[in-house]
Amino acid sequence: MGKPTGFLEFERQAESYEPKEQRLKHYREFVDHLSDAQAKTQGARCMDCGIPFCNNGCPVNNIIPDWNDLVYKGKWREAIDVLHSTNNFPEFTGRICPAPCEAACTLGINADPVGIKSIERAIIDKAGESGWVVPQPAAVETGKKVAVVGSGPAGLAAAQQLARAGHDVTVFEKNDRIGGLLRYGIPDFKLDKRLIDWRVAQLAAEGVKFQTKTLVGKDAPKGVANDAAKVVAPSKLMKEFDAVVLAGGSETPRDLPVSGRELDGVHFALEFLIPQNKQVAGGRKNAIDVKGKHVVVIGGGDTGSDCVGTSNRQGAASVTQFELLPRPPEQENKPLVWPYWPTKMRTSSSHEEGCARDWSVATTAFVGEAGKLKSLKAVRLSWADGKMSEIAGSEFEVEADYVFLAMGFTNPVASMLDAFGVAKDNRGNAKATTDGKDCYATSVDKVFAAGDVRRGQSLVVWAIREGRQCAREVDAFLMGSTTLPR
């Protein structure tokens, strides 16, 4: 603990944002990291409270009090080593993690929590700028071959850990670029894609091989992004590799099968976001263009918020977001919920840029003319004991040229799991436990699963955790023992 009275002396300091009028004109990141001095002051606020609930609240169990202390003392080099010891990709989490660690911060019980995520980002940005992030190739090669299917944060974390353990790792990705939803899904203004290229270059220098535009499975999946020019049969992977890690994410979007769903203008969120990301990356200009149009986003999570931010950048005439659930309270009841993640009103930077938000709303129909969407019909809901009912007479209609369905993802693409013959749980995810003997192992010998494909739609930080932990299990399976961290 660098400064025992820091938490009494200093306020939480947020990172600075480019004003919304300016940031809406481009798709670049607009949040600036803390300066060295600001990060030092923020680090001084950590009480090193003895039982670091933040460390437990963080899914990768970042050793937060230690790097807070190191940053306070100006020991940045040591800070990145501690941070990297638990998290392969802090440049992603330091930007887009919702920071459950901060909900668990002890200082947060009666004051603003330590700005943990902003310190994490300051550490990795400084490490990157200082050239401290270099390849760490394994000293000894094991001669074992591992295939990783999917290049999202789970696949990349598993690949990096396994390569560093000396295994010969190949990542197979059906899309044209590496990164999973980090690359195609999460908008550029939240995550600069050069950060993915930077990390992928490190993995490549550590020996990881990448095969893009390569679908592993049998049939091309319907309704999900797929740039594959080549299909590799699971039987080939099973023959040529000593272990396989499935990290294909949870790509099946939840649909809204009401009348008019087929109208031109009703799209899944990723049908909007992925071409937009590709366009920003210099690809074909074929993204849906909502300039001057009325947009309704259905679903209130990260995906919905990204549709809002993208629509506003394109110059939509209006953006409205509907959520089925009731409006959450402005503030949580801290003594009741701490140190857990609270349900409370969350306003993202995209919402701040302009969006009418409405809760307890169910869409009942899409209305169109000549096959083109014109409006959306909805009804208000009342909620009691977790059950919803429609309020009679509350029906209303709003103008809509485009509707983006952002109601989450129900399960991984079944054909990929079926092609391997992997057993599924009752939600359609790859069945594998995370504790005990044979964890992360699927029902098929030498096939493992990690990330959204196993746990269902989740967060980047959980995907990194699962990729790391799964790599440990694969290493133990291949070598009989492992020194990789759990």
Ligand SMILES: Cc1cc2nc3c(=O)[nH]c(=O)nc-3n(C[C@H](O)[C@H](O)[C@H](O)COP(=O)(O)OP(=O)(O)OC[C@H]3O[C@@H](n4cnc5c(N)ncnc54)[C@H](O)[C@@H]3O)c2cc1C
């Ligand atoms: C729009 C959007 C915004 C989000 N925003 C946030 C956020 O701000 N913060 C946060 O923490 N989380 C966010 N998430 C969630 C987060 O992105 C995911 O939880 C995370 O990326 C899951 O990682 P993963 O590696 O398991 O899978 P994914 O990132 O989904 O990667 C899976 C990869 O596997 C590939 N693949 C699948 N099947 C095959 C196959 N058969 N052969 C070859 N390749 C295959 C896919 O093409 C994909 O590239 C967001 C999600 C979405 C959709």
Ligand code: SF4
């Ligand atoms: S990864 Fe997320 S939960 Fe963990 S310290 Fe960083 S911001 Fe907090």
